[in-house]
Amino acid sequence: MTISAHELSDAIVPNSTRSEQLYQRARKVMPGGNSRTAVFTTPYPVYVRSGQGARVVDVDGNERLDFLNNSTALIHGHAHPRIVEVMAQAAARGMSFGMPTEVEVTFAEALCGRNETFEHVRFTSTGTEAVMMAVQAARAYTLRPKIAKIAGAYHGAYDTVAINNDGSGSLITHATQGIPDGVSHNTVVIPFNDPEGALAVLRRHADELACVLIDPVPWRIGLVPASGDYLTALRSFCDETGTVLISDEVGSFRIGWHGAMSRLGSAADITVLGKVIAGGMPIGAVAGRRTVMAVFDPSSGSPALPHSGSYNANPVSMSAGLGSLELLTRKETQRINDLGESVRRHMAHILAARTEGWTVNGVGSLFRVLGPAVTDASGQRMNLVNLLSRALLRRGVHIGDSGLGCVSTAMGPDEVDSYARAFEGAVADVVAAQR
Numbered sequence: 001m002t003i004s005a006h007e008l009s010d011a012i013v014p015n016s017t018r019s020e021q022l023y024q025r026a027r028k029v030m031p032g033g034n035s036r037t038a039v040f041t042t043p044y045p046v047y048v049r050s051g052q053g054a055r056v057v058d059v060d061g062n063e064r065l066d067f068l069n070n071s072t073a074l075i076h077g078h079a080h081p082r083i084v085e086v087m088a089q090a091a092a093r094g095m096s097f098g099m100p101t102e103v104e105v106t107f108a109e110a111l112c113g114r115n116e117t118f119e120h121v122r123f124t125s126t127g128t129e130a131v132m133m134a135v136q137a138a139r140a141y142t143l144r145p146k147i148a149k150i151a152g153a154y155h156g157a158y159d160t161v162a163i164n165n166d167g168s169g170s171l172i173t174h175a176t177q178g179i180p181d182g183v184s185h186n187t188v189v190i191p192f193n194d195p196e197g198a199l200a201v202l203r204r205h206a207d208e209l210a211c212v213l214i215d216p217v218p219w220r221i222g223l224v225p226a227s228g229d230y231l232t233a234l235r236s237f238c239d240e241t242g243t244v245l246i247s248d249e250v251g252s253f254r255i256g257w258h259g260a261m262s263r264l265g266s267a268a269d270i271t272v273l274g275k276v277i278a279g280g281m282p283i284g285a286v287a288g289r290r291t292v293m294a295v296f297d298p299s300s301g302s303p304a305l306p307h308s309g310s311y312n313a314n315p316v317s318m319s320a321g322l323g324s325l326e327l328l329t330r331k332e333t334q335r336i337n338d339l340g341e342s343v344r345r346h347m348a349h350i351l352a353a354r355t356e357g358w359t360v361n362g363v364g365s366l367f368r369v370l371g372p373a374v375t376d377a378s379g380q381r382m383n384l385v386n387l388l389s390r391a392l393l394r395r396g397v398h399i400g401d402s403g404l405g406c407v408s409t410a411m412g413p414d415e416v417d418s419y420a421r422a423f424e425g426a427v428a429d430v431v432a433a434q435r
């Protein structure tokens, strides 16, 4: 099979008539037919009908292996029977209340049992919101205005962190359009895995910094883990200056049973959680040291940081979360980390044999394939990883357009073998399409 670059980039997949029709309807009622930038592809996205375990079926009836798992949120794959059961039971008791429920206490106990730095926990509905509350908690605790973040790293759709988040890693501060100068002025960027470079920036702003916000395995800048030296430098800076170290583990918590920082040999003051902790339901959580978390405490009068939300600690999400954590045993964490290692080994082997300038990164059950950008015959810049993800889609496997993927507990060696075969074919498609 020989496919041109044009076919790979523009035709998406054969047999996608219903997806195209849905997209035409969507364009009439949503900007660009879209409600989530990350799931947009040209000329139109493939719409999904259902998912079960490791597989999804699109609206035209095509079945695929899902190695994206909703941007790594679905650690147990789709519609895990235990999670569906506990959610259905919770929903039957009532979807949400203007009162706290027992399950939020039980789920908070389960989370606090995972890491000794999770002394207290607070729930939100998304990772974005949890990052927002963690940053506000650091500001309320230190009474300082600025935050430091890693150049290029993504932390959700909150203006203070939607600055220099495009993966480029350049140290120039640039923001999503329309963010006021007053906001971007208070966000400083530090280089990744460069302890001296980061400390030079941090020292310049030390008196004004509320927090250093990091993702210990920042997927957008390549999914390479933070080095021990880097984490030690940031930890020491925060200890010396009373700055709050926030670890955003919305994506990376899954790499270890105690989370990412623990696996990498460090500890945060506040950890931001999301995605896997609720097995696919909307969730976010801020977990950390009592001293900092006390800014939320309303029990002795108005808290330093009042934080309400109609869906905070929603009982259906809490129940899904409890089900998800119960299934995510130490043994299962190790098993999918080993499968992740095996996927990366297969990919590295295929890329080394057939390509130049490609790499695969990752840790635990996460992977990201990175390839070179090229200019096509018409002078357009083309991202080859994007072409690769389209070629995989045609061959029955779904990963992210950015090359991001992960293993779920619904997978085993058979799924890894199928993935490796599809990957080998897709790499051959991309190589052929370039000729």
Ligand SMILES: Cc1ncc(COP(=O)(O)O)c(C=O)c1O
Binding pocket: 071, 126, 127, 128, 129, 131, 154, 155, 156, 157, 215, 248, 249, 250, 251, 274, 275, 283, 284
């Ligand atoms: C590191 C990180 N932080 C925050 C977020 C935002 O989480 P959510 O999509 O639940 O708002 C994401 C989402 O991909 C993420 O990867």
